[in-house]
Amino acid sequence: MSKVRVLVGTKKGAFILTADGKREKWTVSGPHFAGWEIYHMKGSPASPNRIYASQTSGWFGQVIQRSDDGGKTWIQPGTPPGESTTGPGGMPKGESNKFVYDTSAETGKALTTHQWYDGTQHPWEFKRVWHIEPSLTEPDVVYAGVEDAAIFRSKDGGKSWQELAGLRGHGTGPKWQPGAGGMCLHTIIHDPSKPERMVIAISAAGAFRTDDGGKTWKPINKGLHSQYIPDPAAEVGHCVHHIAMNADRPNVLFMKKHWDVMRSDDAGDNWKEVSGNLPTDFGFVIDVHAHEPETVYVIPIKSDGEHYVHEGKLRVYRSRTGGNEWEPLTKGLPQKDCYVNVLRDALAVDSLDKCGVYFGTTGGQVYCSANAGNSWKAIVRDLPAVLSVEVQTL
Amino acid sequence: MTGSPGKIRIILPPHLRGLAHVKGEISLDVAGTPTVRSVLDALEATYPMLQGTIRDHVTQQRRPFLRFFACEEDLSHESPDTPLPDAVVSGKEPLVILGAIAGG
Numbered sequence: 001m002s003k004v005r006v007l008v009g010t011k012k013g014a015f016i017l018t019a020d021g022k023r024e025k026w027t028v029s030g031p032h033f034a035g036w037e038i039y040h041m042k043g044s045p046a047s048p049n050r051i052y053a054s055q056t057s058g059w060f061g062q063v064i065q066r067s068d069d070g071g072k073t074w075i076q077p078g079t080p081p082g083e084s085t086t087g088p089g090g091m092p093k094g095e096s097n098k099f100v101y102d103t104s105a106e107t108g109k110a111l112t113t114h115q116w117y118d119g120t121q122h123p124w125e126f127k128r129v130w131h132i133e134p135s136l137t138e139p140d141v142v143y144a145g146v147e148d149a150a151i152f153r154s155k156d157g158g159k160s161w162q163e164l165a166g167l168r169g170h171g172t173g174p175k176w177q178p179g180a181g182g183m184c185l186h187t188i189i190h191d192p193s194k195p196e197r198m199v200i201a202i203s204a205a206g207a208f209r210t211d212d213g214g215k216t217w218k219p220i221n222k223g224l225h226s227q228y229i230p231d232p233a234a235e236v237g238h239c240v241h242h243i244a245m246n247a248d249r250p251n252v253l254f255m256k257k258h259w260d261v262m263r264s265d266d267a268g269d270n271w272k273e274v275s276g277n278l279p280t281d282f283g284f285v286i287d288v289h290a291h292e293p294e295t296v297y298v299i300p301i302k303s304d305g306e307h308y309v310h311e312g313k314l315r316v317y318r319s320r321t322g323g324n325e326w327e328p329l330t331k332g333l334p335q336k337d338c339y340v341n342v343l344r345d346a347l348a349v350d351s352l353d354k355c356g357v358y359f360g361t362t363g364g365q366v367y368c369s370a371n372a373g374n375s376w377k378a379i380v381r382d383l384p385a386v387l388s389v390e391v392q393t394l
Numbered sequence: 395m396t397g398s399p400g401k402i403r404i405i406l407p408p409h410l411r412g413l414a415h416v417k418g419e420i421s422l423d424v425a426g427t428p429t430v431r432s433v434l435d436a437l438e439a440t441y442p443m444l445q446g447t448i449r450d451h452v453t454q455q456r457r458p459f460l461r462f463f464a465c466e467e468d469l470s471h472e473s474p475d476t477p478l479p480d481a482v483v484s485g486k487e488p489l490v491i492l493g494a495i496a497g498g
Contacts, residue, residue, distance in 0.1 A: 035409055059459040059493045060409060060447040094438065094445025100452055126452075 004350050005070065005392040006358055007051065008366055009038035012384035014053060015366075016071045019379075023356055023370040026379045032074065033065065040345055040388045042132050047139035048392055052158055054129035054144070062128050064096045064144075066158050095160045099126050099144070099152055102163040109169025114148065115177035124148045124168070131345060133188035137195070145185030149176060149202040153214065164214035167200070172219060172236040179203035179239050179258075180304075186344055187243045191250040191267070199253065199268055204239035207255065209268050220268030224257060241284045242344040246293035254296050254323070256286035256344070261298055263323050274323025279310050285347035289372060290355045294322040297349075297357060297373060299342045307362075308339035316359070318373050332376035333367065340365070345388035352393055360386025402428050402478070403488035404437060407460075410448070410491070414441040419488060428483050430462055431474035448491060459494040 006017040013031025032038075036055045044050040053065040053074070065074045101124060102108030116122035127147040135141035140157040150168045152161040176183060184203055191197035196213040199220070206221040219235050229237045239258035246252065255262040255271065260281050262271040275281035280300045289295035296319045302310045309315065314333040317326040340361035350356035357373050360366045364383040369376045401421040411417065424436045438445045449456050454474075456462070462469040465479045465487050481487040 034412075057409065059407070059457065060413075061450075061457060062446065063413065063443075094442040097443075097446040098451045 002352055003394050004352070004356060005043070005048075005394055006348075006366065006368075006379070007041040007043065007071070007388075007390040007392070008360055008383065008386060009040050009053070009345075009388035010360075010364070010384040010386050011037055014038040014041055014055075014071075015380070015383055017366065017379050021352055023352075023368055024377075028380055029071065031384075032071070036063075037128075038387065039129060040131050040390070042134055042390050043392045044134040044139045044142070045136050046134070048394055050134070050139050050157075052132045052134060052142055054132055056128040062097055062099060062126075064129070064158050064161075096158050099129070099146055099161050100163075101126065101150060101168065102165040107165060108163070109165040112169070112173050114173055114183060115175060117178065121174060124150075124173075126150075127182060130184040130186045131188055133190065136190050136192055143188050143198075145188050145200065147182045147184040148178075149183045149185040149205060151185055151188065151200060151214065164210075166210070166215050167208060167217045170208075170217050172205070175234070175236050176202060176205035177237065187240070189243060189245050189253075191245075192247050193250050197250075197267070199243060199245070201240040201243050201255075203241060204237060204258075206236045206238040207240050207243060207268055220264075221271070222269065223264075223271030223273075224262065225260070225273075226258065228258070242286050244287045244296075246288040246290070249293040252293060252322075254286050254288060256283055256298060258282065258304060261286065261296075261323060274319070276319070276324035276326055278317055278326050283342075284344040285342050285359065287347045287349050287357070290349050290351040291353065292320070292355075292372075295320050295372070296323060297347065298326075299347065299359065301341060307341045309341075312336055312338050314338045314340065314361070316357070316369075316373055316376075329369070329373040329376070331374065332369075332378075338363075343387055345390075346386050348389050348391040350391045350393045356391065358389050358391050360389040362386065401485055402433050402436075402482060403485055404433065405488045405490045407491060407493040409493070410444060413443050413447065416441075421485075428478045429475050430469060430472070430478065430489070433478070433489055434474075461492045461494070463490040463492055464488070 002021040008015040013034045015030035019026045033055045039054045041053040049070040051067045055063040067074045113121035129144045131145040133143045144152045187201035189199045201207045208217045209220045210217045224238045226238045241256045243255045251267045253264045261275045263274045264271045283301040313335045316329040319326045340363035347359040355372045357369045362385040366379045367376045404420040464482045
C-alpha cells in the first residue's frame, strides 16, 4: 500500500508526519533542528528518501540540511571534530551554508540595489532560503529561492550553491521591493514537459519565467493589477504570494496574488482574475488537485492588515471550474473563534486516489483531508507556528 | 574553571553547540597572538559547520544578534585583530559568544 510523508517546517523545528494510504493513523517525528526556523523542506522526486531542509535563524544565519533516509537522520553542513568533513555522498561542510551572489564577469551580474520600504534604493543582502525545489530528475540538483530575491542551484546535493544571476540582473531589479515578510523568492516550479522551463515568483516583484534553464528570464505579469503600486499594471512590482501547477497540464498556472486569485492558460504570458465569489481574495496559499487540473484550492485570509481567516472560520475554498466558482469546505474545521493564518508554502496535495490535501496554520495545527477536501481532520494540533507543508506520496 | 595552557576556551550559544555536536566549552589551539579573528578562524577550521553562523560568509562581519564577551567586557565593537585579554590567552577566562536575548 502507498503511504504519505508530510514534511512540516515550523518556527521552532521540523516535523515529519507519516501514514499509510488511508491517512488515518499518523506517526509524528520531531522536532528536528529544535529551536530553529525551518522555512521549507522538500523531497527529491527522483529519489524520495532524499530530503532537503532550509534551517535558518535571525541569530545564526542559514544552514542547509539533507537527509538520505527519509528524514531519519540528517547530514549537517559540517561534522564533529575528528571525523571526515564530508558525509556520505560528499555532503557537505560550511560551503553548503554559503549563498553568495554571483558578481563575476563570466557568469554573474553586478550587485545592484532594489527598492526599500521607504522608496530609497537598498543593496542586495542575503538573508535566508525560503524555498527549496529539487530537480524532477536528478537527485543531486536542487534549487533554492532566497531573500533578498535570487535563485541558486546546487549540482552536488546541496554541498555548494551557485546563483543563476540572470534573474536578479535582468534589468528590473531596482523596481523590486520587499513585501512585509522580506524580498523573497518563494516559488519555484519545474515544467515536466519542458526541462529548460521554470517559473518563479518574488514578493514583491512578480512572476518570472526562464525557457533556457535559468540563463535568461522574463517577467510574466501581464494582466496582474495591483492597486498598491504607482502603476497598477506595471511590468514588475506585484506582490505574488504563490503559484501552483498541475504537472499534467503545465501551461495552466494558478496564482495567489496579495489580493486576487489569477489564472494563466499560456504559462504565465497572460493572466486573468478568477477570484469570483470568494468572501475575500486576500490570502497566501493556492494548490491544484493532483488528478483534476480544474480543481483548485485556496484559503482566504481576511485582509493584509488582519492576517487571520475571515469571520473566525477556517474555510478551504475549492473551485472545480478552474476558478470563479468557489465552494467553502468546512467539515472538520473550526467554524468559530479561529484566528490563524496559513502561510504561502503551507498547503500541499498528495497524488493518491482520492487526492489528499494538507495545510498547516500559524496556530500549529496540520490538517489533512483524505477525500479532496470534503472533510478534514487535524493530524497534530499543537506544533509551533507552521511555515511550510509538503507531501510525498511513497 | 581554568583551561589547558595555550588553549583558548570558547563558550558557544546553545544552538551553535547543537550544530557543532559539542557540549559545554570548547578549547582550541590558536596560532600566534589570539584575537577574535584568529579564534574564529580556528573555530571554523575545526567546526566547519559554524562557517557563516557567527560572521557573514562574505563580509566576515559579526552577525548582528551575536556579541563577543570576555572578562566582563564587551569586545564586540573592538577591531577583530585586537589581542584578546591576558586572562583569555592564559585560559583563565573564556571567550563568550552570546546570542542576543530577543523575542519577548
